[in-house]
Amino acid sequence: MPVLAPAVVGGPRLAQERRLVTELPGPRSRELAERLRGAVARGVSTTMPVFAAAAGGGVVVDVDGNSLIDLGSGIAVTTVGTSDPAVVDAVTTQAAAFTHTCFMVTPYEGYVAVAERLNALTPGDHDKRTALFNSGAEAVENAVKIARAYTGRSAVVAFDHGYHGRTNLTLALTAKNQPYKSGFGPFAPEVYRAPLSYPYRDGLDGAAAAARAISTIEKQVGAENLAALVIEPIQGEGGFIVPAPGFLPALVEWCRAHDVVLVADEVQTGIARTGAVYASEHFGIVPDLVVSAKGLAGGLPLSAVTGRAEIMDAAHAGGLGGTYGGNPVACAAALAVLDAVVADGLVDRARRIEELMLGRLHALQSRDARIGDVRGRGAMIAVELVGPVVGEPDAALAKAVAAAAHAAGVIVLTCGTYGNVLRFLPPLAIPDALLLEALDVLDAAFEATR
């Protein structure tokens, strides 16, 4: 008998099972893929050519009736699940009341309530303010605007392997050329790049990595020109890179000493994903500005910049906003998500997922030298794959293992500057048994690619 997800974590009570009734992609998905090719711009590509019909708990059910195990959460978005009943209720109730007025025309309570909740949940107990936007990239851009308004300086530093979005300014901040930047320049000026702490590849402790970064910044930019450092506390697209202990605190200290705004891009790591409400907590840092987005509204588009009141209020009235920013339906979803973070113990759930995954992946690593590194926090875990030459990135292997997992009905994603990282981002609503089954499938996928 298939196990049903309990209502608190479930959604539409889809059977929580991996079930393949056709080859993947099935005939309906292949038909839709044909229409996609004729209608959708080529630049928008997909990981798996399988079309979704329903999703909830830890599964995505496709249009052919196959049930796939979801280790992607739509790229770390559906942390509470893909059809969490509380989110669905909140969204339907709000949509029936009103879908939009524009907060800048006639405001509504939901926006204010989300701002209050984020002011309380983000690290630090100082006085804070929040502004809401639609996408992660839009919020990162606004964090930069706010830091420039506050400091009166223009330069911004981002880090090696960083990913901050696909708009022009955020592409300037993003490190990787293919597929993000190639052919789309020129990019926004006054953006500089500093070396990150990447313990598996640089072997530096946190203090040494921070000294290297600060030296680069002082020599190539100069604190007196610098508005902000923008950094992901744990890198997402760059390869789930967890910096060495001490790296982030040293950067924060340097920023404080030089009146530089430290912006934590927690778009991927925020809202319980890493086993803390914000990943900054793992490193004991209190950023000046925190950017939230992916996990915030259960799949509805909503993002936020939250931070020190004096910095946030540096932008003049009318200087921030947008037609849709803080849409009331998205705010209603976010309030349901933020309730679930506390009421359903999502932080503890993410830690339990970390325990399950790290246990299994370390065991796999001890049998398979191609797994160079196992890393991550909470429900944000990755393996970095390498070839027989020590440390040489093996992107082809990551691709082959992902393809084998896909064919067996498990949604996994790859990432990393070298394309050699398999990353796992299960919804926190996934039942343990299903997660373990997905890890069995991965095990077999590694075997099959030997």
Ligand SMILES: *Cc1c(COP(=O)(O)O)cnc(C)c1O
């Ligand atoms: C996804 C992501 C972004 C961009 O968010 P969009 O909503 O896709 O614009 C920015 N920063 C990080 C760390 C991300 O993971």
